[in-house]
């Protein structure tokens with residue numbers, strides 16, 4: 138069972154809806170008002186028809202005027218509905234745009250470890266499929282439900298006003314509607330949650346397959362990926378079918394609740410006519426009203442299901458909120474202290490077993506050890522990307538993983554070999570973690586990392602578009618751009634995780650020159666994959682099987698003849 142990002146509570150979704158309605162109160166009232174007018178225009182028609190019947194029965198038939206009125210009312214109703222729908226669409230677009238902006242803001246603030254645990258597929262499906270479902274609700278479902286609900290309500294009111302006696306026919310529908318709806322509503326939300334989760338799995342699988350297509354091809358995994366995709370898709374379709382089956386079992390009861398009152402009305406009408414309690418015109422008006430209730434009730438039924446799906450989609454989108462960093466604490470000082478840290482990616486498998494480490498400000502510490510020993514994991518904890526399972530990692534006395542994003546950025550920054558160039562301008566790429574930087578600051582940062590020459594050749598300076606479909610950026614430059622972001626963020630501590638390992642030797646040398654300039658005066662924790670980096674450090678920490686087995690200056694460790702000396706002697710590449 139994959140870990141998922143949380144689902145917001147129904148209460149949070151309602152609060153979102155209330156806030157959206159408050160912000161756009163004027164537009165909302167206009168839309169509802171227009172729909173109401175349209176519904177009222179629709180209600181006058183049956184009254185005209187009733188009068189027509191009464192006039193015909195009493196022999197004073199004047200067809201032209203009522204017929205003309207009837208047609209005019211239809212046209213007015215259609216025009217009002219159209220204007221209302223357009224306004225509802227505009228309102229929907231506005232609300233959706235705001236929700237999307239909020240989602241993107243929250244998603245960007247998500248801790249990396251949360252996204253990694255849930256998989257980007259879950260996040261993607263919330264940003265795409267779920268947002269589309271909300272779009273559908275705001276544009277279609279909400280206006281349709283408002284129109285249908287309003288029409289039902291006003292029709293019932295018109296019926297009661299026209300003939301309280303004949304309106305009693307409506308009562309037979311009440312228990313049917315109540316019990317069948319209660320049955321449906323108690324079952325459907327859980328099904329929808331499972332269905333949307335299943336669709337998120339489909340998207341995660343597709344995303345993973347596309348992402349790792351080359352690996353899958355190289356290892357001959359295409360068939361198994363396809364089978365996995367078919368299985369997840371099958372599950373999602375089964376959930377979708379389950380939901381449809383539930384709705385289909387509800388439909389007959391809803392239809393019965395429409396048909397039964399008509400039968401009762403006719404019987405009651407016949408009796409009332411015989412008793413002289415109701416005229417033929419009134420009975421006709423009431424029958425037309427009842428008949429007219431059928432369509433909006435049916436619409437209510439179908440759109441309610443859509444609304445429920447969209448409501449759960451909204452809870453998925455809002456669920457991203459509040460999962461960001463707690464934003465607690467303020468460091469007083471620069472010392473990093475690791476106490477009794479234990480950590481594991483999955484339950485039951487611990488990767489770090491009680492790490493103790495104290496890094497004074499300005500130190501250059503190299504972390505070495507065999508592959509899989511836990512070096513990168515320790516680096517992530519030191520940079521606050523993930524929180525320890527037990528124990529603490531503090532900077533200046535404050536828990537690193539709890540610091541607010543903008544505070545953390547000025548304290549400790551992790552630099553890895555994965556540097557993505559985003560499709561956007563150079564300026565946007567540099568100012569990704571939003572900050573108050575002038576163009577002069579950006580140029581200084583580019584110069585500091587040795588990109589002045591590259592920059593001067595750009596056709597549109599900071600506005601030059603980089604990334605997919607625009608200017609291609611070589612790997613070395615991408616890493617230098619990441620370094621420029623470090624210069625801008627200006628943290629006092631940098632954790633380097635194999636930052637140069639993807640580069641060819643000459644690019645690596647070029648980058649290391651830039652690095653040395655940038656790291657001057659900062660605390661540097663380098664996860665070293667080349668022994669000479671370790672030799673240049675103030676101290677070396679050897680990590681083996683999730684524990685620090687040796688710690689001290691390079692020369693001292695060599696003399697001690699322990700694990701580090703053996704690594705150097707054996708010239709084992711310290712990857």
Ligand SMILES: Nc1ncnc2c1ncn2[C@@H]1O[C@H](COP(=O)(O)OP(=O)(O)OP(=O)(O)O)[C@@H](O)[C@H]1O
Nearest residue numbers: 482483488506507508509510511512513514515712
């Ligand atoms: N995202 C992850 N999910 C689950 N397990 C992980 C994850 N990342 C690392 N591990 C496991 O944690 C252990 C330590 O990995 P880590 O990457 O920290 O080691 P390392 O010393 O940096 O190795 P290398 O030098 O090969 O990068 C390994 O057993 C690895 O399989």
